[in-house]
Amino acid sequence: MEDSRETSQTVGRPVIGVRRLKEAMAKPRALRIFSVSNQKGGVGKTTTTVNIAAALAMGGLRTLVIDLDPQGNASTALGVEHQKNEGIYEVLMGSTSIASVVQKVAGFPHLECISSNTALAQAEINLVGMVARELRLKESLQELVEIRQAQGEGYDYILIDCPPSLGLLTVNALAAAQELLIPIQCEYYALEGLTQLLETYSIVKKRLNADLKLSTIVLTMFDGRTRLANDVAASVRTHFPTELIDIPIPRAVRISEAPSYGQTVMTYDPVSPGAIAYMQVAREIAERGKAFDSNVVSINYKKGESA
Ligand code: ADP
Numbered sequence: 001m002e003d004s005r006e007t008s009q010t011v012g013r014p015v016i017g018v019r020r021l022k023e024a025m026a027k028p029r030a031l032r033i034f035s036v037s038n039q040k041g042g043v044g045k046t047t048t049t050v051n052i053a054a055a056l057a058m059g060g061l062r063t064l065v066i067d068l069d070p071q072g073n074a075s076t077a078l079g080v081e082h083q084k085n086e087g088i089y090e091v092l093m094g095s096t097s098i099a100s101v102v103q104k105v106a107g108f109p110h111l112e113c114i115s116s117n118t119a120l121a122q123a124e125i126n127l128v129g130m131v132a133r134e135l136r137l138k139e140s141l142q143e144l145v146e147i148r149q150a151q152g153e154g155y156d157y158i159l160i161d162c163p164p165s166l167g168l169l170t171v172n173a174l175a176a177a178q179e180l181l182i183p184i185q186c187e188y189y190a191l192e193g194l195t196q197l198l199e200t201y202s203i204v205k206k207r208l209n210a211d212l213k214l215s216t217i218v219l220t221m222f223d224g225r226t227r228l229a230n231d232v233a234a235s236v237r238t239h240f241p242t243e244l245i246d247i248p249i250p251r252a253v254r255i256s257e258a259p260s261y262g263q264t265v266m267t268y269d270p271v272s273p274g275a276i277a278y279m280q281v282a283r284e285i286a287e288r289g290k291a292f293d294s295n296v297v298s299i300n301y302k303k304g305e306s307a
């Protein structure tokens with residue numbers, strides 16, 4: 001179980017003070033940028049993005065979440081202002097600078113967010129006619145990363161929460177990232193849907209981003225009592241033995257309640273099973289990051305070594 005400096009908070013109370021773990025997480029050798037993608041809706045992309053990001057930030061790692069879904073669920077879950085503000089849409093359209101839309105996430109000294117807004121839905125159309133339309137996010141992100149590094153405040157992790165499609169927004173995320181993180185919900189057709197995603201992944205890898213690597217798979221909404229969930233997990237384990245983080249996220253009420261309080265489950269109920277699982281997954285990601293090199297991603301995963 002993880003220790004947090006404040007453990008007295010009751011469920012659902014507003015976030016106050018600073019959240020940090022007693023035991024810091026391993027810093028990656030270099031900045032790691034993840035695209036959290038799956039064209040299926042409701043598989044846990046946003047939940048996984050915000051909770052892993054929150055956990056990494058609590059572990060002392062400088063983390064940025066980019067909300068690339070017009071629905072803005074990641075922004076909501078992190079309690080950042082979105083609909084009224086300029087966000088990633090304006091950055092992609094070139095009407096504002098990326099540095100100007102970065103927001104601090106309350107209660108997390110190391111966590112920041114670039115929000116989305118509903119205008120982002122037009123991006124899929126408006127990007128089509130633009131020069132280097134697949135690389136708009138990458139170029140902006142590079143600018144931000146350099147600014148932060150020059151300030152001595154370089155990011156350790158950037159997580160991009162993708163919309164439920166394989167359109168230009170997701171392609172921009174895959175082009176900007178170094179690693180692909182796929183959340184898989186343990187249900188029927190979970191793997192069938194992957195084929196399309198993996199096709200897009202290989203096209204992007206071939207044409208736009210040779211460094212991209214499918215490095216991480218997280219099992220979400222896992223119900224260990226059902227045979228189906230166990231079968232899906234076993235199948236993922238067989239096909240992706242090194243990519244899979246074998247710490248399934250349980251289906252847990254607290255996880256689904258947290259966003260309506262503008263919180264991640266990490267602050268909403270840090271000792272709940274869902275929060276503990278996400279914390280362990282984040283710690284495992286950080287452990288793998290010790291060996292991470294921007295271009296050569298070498299993963300030496302020994303089970304049971306972390307958390
Ligand atoms: P996506 O971003 O892929 O569309 P979400 O992360 O928004 O998926 O999750 C879909 C729904 O399932 C949300 O209502 C979310 O709160 C809920 N949910 C996600 N993970 C869990 C979980 N482990 N246990 C219970 N509910 C979950």
Ligand code: MG
Pocket residue numbers: 045046047069073162163
């Ligand atoms: Mg989502």
